[in-house]
Structure formats: structure tokens, C-alpha cells
Amino acid sequence: MITAEKRLLLRLVRMGLGNGGVCDLAERIEWNALLDLAVQQGVPAIVLDGVKDVSPSPFAAGDRLCKMQWVGMVMNMERQYAAYEKVIGELAAFYQQNGINMMLLKGYGLSKYWPVPNHRPVGDIDIYLMGDGNKVWKKADQLLHERLGIEVDNGHHHHSVFTYRGVMVENHYDFVNVHSHRSSRWIERLFKRLAASGHETYMLDNGARIILPSPLLNMLFVARHSACHFAAEGMTLRMLCDWVLLARQRKDDIDWDEFWKICVAMGMAKFVLCMAHIAHRYLGFALDVFHVPAVYSNFGTKEAELIERVLEDCFSSRHKVKEPAGVGYIIARYKLWKGNLWKHRIVYTDSVISTFLAQIKSHLMKPATIIGN
Structure with missing residues (x-):
């Protein structure tokens, strides 16, 4: 059942995304519960953006502490996004210097389609490397270890894992896990064919180039x-x-x-x-x-x-x-x-x-x- 609290969250997400709508707020809102729900759903900043469009401010005097906590969380998200962007730029530059192109999957590339890019939460960085040869990802992992002293974890399907400046990076050699479902094999072949047939480029502030699907x-x-x-x-x-x-x-x-x-x-x-x-x-x-x-x-x-x-x-x-x-x-x-x-x-x-x-x-x-x- 979609409860009133969940419907309120959805209305505020709609408003935060710039899709209008009217939000009839209840006289008393459990803001802490709403914040928890927004965090679980990965949309705390976009919900706060929606709240800002409600006039007059729906926060009562007694909700001031929750509002400050919420605003502080969003400001921290914005700082994390800036640090995340810097890490992406450094990794892209490192790979580029070694003749490897870095395709970003999900994450940062998708944030550019959000009304406020740095209001999309960041997590790990997913990359797919392109260059000469079939084992580009393996060459890249060796370079990381030899030149930057980074340990790489190969205990996962379809990607290796390493940490760079405190951020976890998944270096995909497959787009999907081809071992979890038989159908994933032809899907992987399709994704690789689409990746090879065309992509987009995006220049970062440090001059490094990233590739987007x-x-x-x-x-x-x-x-x-x-x-x-x-x-x-x-x-x-x-x-x-x-x-x-x-x-x-x-x-x-x-x-x-x-x-x-x-x-x-x-x-x-x-x-x-x-x-x-x-x-x-x-x-x-x-x-x-x-x-x-x-x-x-x-x-x-x-x-x-x-x-x-x-x-x-x-x-x-x-x-x-x-x-x-x-x-x-x-x-x-x-x-x-x-x-x-x-x-x-x-x-x-x-x-x-x-x-x-x-x-x-x-x-x-x-x-x-x-x-x-």
C-alpha cells in the first residue's frame, strides 16, 4: 500500500524534478521520518528542492533541527560530488596518458541529466575501459599497481575493484554478469557491440576526456x-x-x-x-x-x-x-x-x-x- 507519507515523498520528488504539481501538506509532518525515507530512496536533496518550492515554508518552528540536519546533509552531498568529480578527472587523465579511454557507466554521467547534478548522490565509480587489445582492463589494473601502488581485488564477477583516494572503483570488463543468467551472454555481446559502434565524449575541467555510452x-x-x-x-x-x-x-x-x-x-x-x-x-x-x-x-x-x-x-x-x-x-x-x-x-x-x-x-x-x- 502506498501510504500518505510515501505519496508525500513522491509529490516532493516530482516538484524537485521541476514537474510542477500541487503539494497539500498536512498540518503536522513527521519530517524526521520523511528524511529517513528520502535517504533510503537516494533522493534527500531532490526532496528538499521540492520542499523549497512550497510556500510558505512547511517547516514549523519545532522542525528547525531537522531542517538544519537536512540542509547540512545536502551541503555534504555537494562537497562529496566535487571530490568525486576530481577523482574521476584524475583517473581519466591517468588512463589517457597510458593510451586508454575511460567510459563512465551510471553515476556521474547520469547526474548531468538531473536538474541539479550535484543533488544526485554519489557512490562508487563504474568504468569500462577501451583501447587496443582485448584485455585493456587487465593492463589498466597492472598499471595502477605498478605506478600508483594500488591493490586490485579480482574476487568479483564482471569487474575488478580498487580504491582510489577513498572512493571505490569498479573496473568493468563486462557490462553484466554473464555467469548469473544464461541470457546475459547475448546481452553482453550486444552491449559490447553498441559500445564499440559509437559513444560520446565529455571534457572535464582538468582537460581529461571521458567517454559516455x-x-x-x-x-x-x-x-x-x-x-x-x-x-x-x-x-x-x-x-x-x-x-x-x-x-x-x-x-x-x-x-x-x-x-x-x-x-x-x-x-x-x-x-x-x-x-x-x-x-x-x-x-x-x-x-x-x-x-x-x-x-x-x-x-x-x-x-x-x-x-x-x-x-x-x-x-x-x-x-x-x-x-x-x-x-x-x-x-x-x-x-x-x-x-x-x-x-x-x-x-x-x-x-x-x-x-x-x-x-x-x-x-x-x-x-x-x-x-x-
Whole structure:
């Protein structure tokens, strides 16, 4: 059930994204609870942007401490963004000096589509390196170790991991985990082909150049990333905002027929349609932004219950639950996987049995992924 508190959060996100709307605030709002919810969803700054558009100020005198805490959090996010930007520039320059081009996935590149870029939370940095040869990522990791003394962790599927100036970096050699689902293999081949066939460049303040995925690859990759998170654990409003803001800003640069054709082939068309309808219904985005094919014109009516279920799942409390380690982690993940089978059916073409076997094999290949944190 979408509670009044969640509806208020959605209205404020809509206003923070510049999509208008009227926000009838209750006489007494539990601002601390709303802040906690906004943080869980990765949208504290955009919600505060929405609150600023409410006149007169909805904060009562007794809410001053919460307001100061909220503003302080957003200011800290802005400082983190500046530091994050500097790290990206230094890494890009290092790779460029060694004949390697750095493609940014998600994160910073997507923040440029937000109304206020530094109001998108930052986390780790995801990169995909391009250059001569098939093992560019491995060469890059060796250079990091030899020249900067950085230790690289290779205990993960589809990317290595290292820390640079306190920021975790995932160096992707694959866009998706090709071991977790059989269907991921052809998806990976497609993503690599799209990456090789075209991309965009962006110059940073330090003169370094970064590469960004083409609009079509970006739309597909971000949608797939969100879908996989949704099926495995859960999607947040920040992930949803990333995709819908990208769609709105680049709608004229995307081959939408190809996009929807690929979504169907991947098995995630229903999930992507749910994202589009949530954005339309709750965040004020025009549905024609997403160029939904005519065959799905009645989706909003026929699948209204599914759309609400996907949205409600975004607010699941598991986003803030710390998972156990060791055997407890395995048991917790199995229960989560079993409870998420309905989500699997709107994200993947793989059968449940095929997925179960593939994931057992995947974890055995990288034992560190079995024991959790």
C-alpha cells in the first residue's frame, strides 16, 4: 500500500524534478521520518528542492533541527560530488596518458541529466575501459599497481575493484554478469557491440576526456541495471530518476523501436513499462517521452496492479536491513531469491531452474560472493 507519507515523498520528488504539481501538506509532518525515507530512496536533496518550492515554508518552528540536519546533509552531498568529480578527472587523465579511454557507466554521467547534478548522490565509480587489445582492463589494473601502488581485488564477477583516494572503483570488463543468467551472454555481446559502434565524449575541467555510452546503450544499460537490482533486491527512486531523466533529455537521440525490441528480447518489457507508468503517474513525466509502442497502449489499465506492486516494492524496508555473513547470508539470500520469483518473471527470459543452477555455478566460481560482508 502506498501510504500518505510515501505519496508525500513522491509529490516532493516530482516538484524537485521541476514537474510542477500541487503539494497539500498536512498540518503536522513527521519530517524526521520523511528524511529517513528520502535517504533510503537516494533522493534527500531532490526532496528538499521540492520542499523549497512550497510556500510558505512547511517547516514549523519545532522542525528547525531537522531542517538544519537536512540542509547540512545536502551541503555534504555537494562537497562529496566535487571530490568525486576530481577523482574521476584524475583517473581519466591517468588512463589517457597510458593510451586508454575511460567510459563512465551510471553515476556521474547520469547526474548531468538531473536538474541539479550535484543533488544526485554519489557512490562508487563504474568504468569500462577501451583501447587496443582485448584485455585493456587487465593492463589498466597492472598499471595502477605498478605506478600508483594500488591493490586490485579480482574476487568479483564482471569487474575488478580498487580504491582510489577513498572512493571505490569498479573496473568493468563486462557490462553484466554473464555467469548469473544464461541470457546475459547475448546481452553482453550486444552491449559490447553498441559500445564499440559509437559513444560520446565529455571534457572535464582538468582537460581529461571521458567517454559516455551512446544514448541507446545508456538507456538499455541503465534499464537493465535497474531491472537486475529490482529482481535481486530492490530498486530505489534514485534508480528510477536516473532512467526517466535520461529518457527525457535524450528522447530525440534514441532509436525507440530498437530500444523496445531489445527490451522484449531481454524479457524486461513489462518492468520497463512499469517504470514509465510510475514516472508518468507519480512524477509528472509525459508518457510520450518513452515512445511506448501502440501494442502496450492499454498497459496502464490492464497492469495497474503490477505497476503499484513494483512501486510498493521500491519502498521495501530491506534496503536498510544489514544482512548476516557466512551461512546466514546464504540462507537470507535464498529466502530473498524465493520471495522475488514474481520479479524474475518480468525481468528475465531464463527459467527459474536455469537461473538457480547458473547462480550456484556463478557463486562457486567466485567463492567470495557466497559469504557476504
